[in-house]
Amino acid sequence: xxxxxxxxxxxxxxxxxxxxxxxxxxxxxxxLDWFVPDKGxxxxxxxxxxxxxxxxxxxxxxxxxxxxxxxxxMAKHISVRKVIVISxxxxxxxxPKRMVxxxxxxxxxxxxxxxxxxxxxxxxxxxxxxxxxxLELYEQYLSVRDKYYIDWSIxxxxxxxxxxxxxxxxxxxxxKDNVFPISHINDCIPIKNGTHTMIIHRFxxxxxxxxxxxxENPRSI
Numbered sequence: 001x002x003x004x005x006x007x008x009x010x011x012x013x014x015x016x017x018x019x020x021x022x023x024x025x026x027x028x029x030x031x032l033d034w035f036v037p038d039k040g041x042x043x044x045x046x047x048x049x050x051x052x053x054x055x056x057x058x059x060x061x062x063x064x065x066x067x068x069x070x071x072x073x074m075a076k077h078i079s080v081r082k083v084i085v086i087s088x089x090x091x092x093x094x095x096p097k098r099m100v101x102x103x104x105x106x107x108x109x110x111x112x113x114x115x116x117x118x119x120x121x122x123x124x125x126x127x128x129x130x131x132x133x134x135l136e137l138y139e140q141y142l143s144v145r146d147k148y149y150i151d152w153s154i155x156x157x158x159x160x161x162x163x164x165x166x167x168x169x170x171x172x173x174x175x176k177d178n179v180f181p182i183s184h185i186n187d188c189i190p191i192k193n194g195t196h197t198m199i200i201h202r203f204x205x206x207x208x209x210x211x212x213x214x215x216e217n218p219r220s221i
Contacts (some may be wrong), residue, residue, distance in 0.1 A: 002081065002214065003056040005030045009065030009087070010153045012141050016064065019203035022211055030055075036149045043156045047073035054078060060214055063088060064199050065179065066153055069160055072169060082214060083169045086206075087177055087196045090165045094184045095158070141200070170213055174198045189213070 004027050006017045014031035022029055032053055037046050051074050058081045063071035068088025075083050089095055165187075173185050174194025182190060191198055191205065199206065 002027050002060060003030060004028070004060040004062060004214065005032055005054055005071075007032045007050075007061065007063040007067035007071050008034070009067050010034075010157070011145065011150060012064070012067075016141050016200055019200070019207075020210070021207055022214075026211065027214070034149065036146045037152050039148075041152070043070070043073055043160070044076070046070070046156075048077050050074055051077045060084065062086065062210075065196065066157055069157065069162075072162065072166065075166065075168070080168065083166065084172065084210075084213060085169060086172045086199055087174060087180065087194075088171070089160075089180050089185070090162065090169050090171050091186070092161050092163060094180065094186065095160070096179075096181055096184055172213070174202075 004022060006014065006020070006029065008014055008016050008031075011034075014033050017029075017031055020029070032050060035049075041049075047070055050070065054074070058079055060082045061071035061074060061080055062084045063069070064086045065088050068085030068090075071083055072085065072090065074080075171185065171188035172191065173180070173182050173188040174191045174196065175182050176193055177196045177198075179196045182188070191202065194202055194205075
C-alpha cells in the first residue's frame, strides 16, 4: 500500500481534496492541515513539526501552491517515495517578478491581511482569483484565517530559498496559473487551461493521471 499525504495551499483546508479519489487497492489517502506557527518559526521548523503528523514511511507527499513548497521542505526531514507539487514552484528562480520585488522591498508586509475574514480578499491572496460567484464554496475552502499565519505564509513564500530541485519532485502546473505564471516554470507537466485552483476544478484529470505519475514518474502526460 502506498500512503499519499495531501497538503493544501495557503489559507485552504484539506477539503480541496474531497474529489480526489485514488484506487484504494493501491493507495491510501491522508490529508494534512495548516496550524498557526509559533512566533519566529522558520519554514524548515514548521515542516519538521508537520512531519510529526506523517505516520508512515516512504510516503508520497502532494502539495498545492504554498503547500507545494512546504512538502518539499518536509522531504528534507523524512524519507519519501516521491514529492508532487501542484500549482507551485520548486526553485526560487520560478517565483514571479512581483514576489521577488516584494522580497527586496518588503511591500508584502503592507498588505491588509487584517481583513482576512473578507473571503473575496482572501481568495485573491490564496487563489489569485477575483471571486464573484460561489462565495460559500470559497468560505468552505479558505478557513485558515489567522492574521499571523497569513502574514507568516506570505513572508515565507516571497523569501523561499531553493536553488536545486530534488530529483524525486514532479511538478504539475496549469498553463493559465496567474499566481505562479508558467512562463517562469521549468520542467513541469503542463495542464492546458489549468488555473491556480485546478486541483478543485480539474479533479477528474488528477484522478485519472495521479496514479500513473506516482507509480511511473512520467515527465509529461
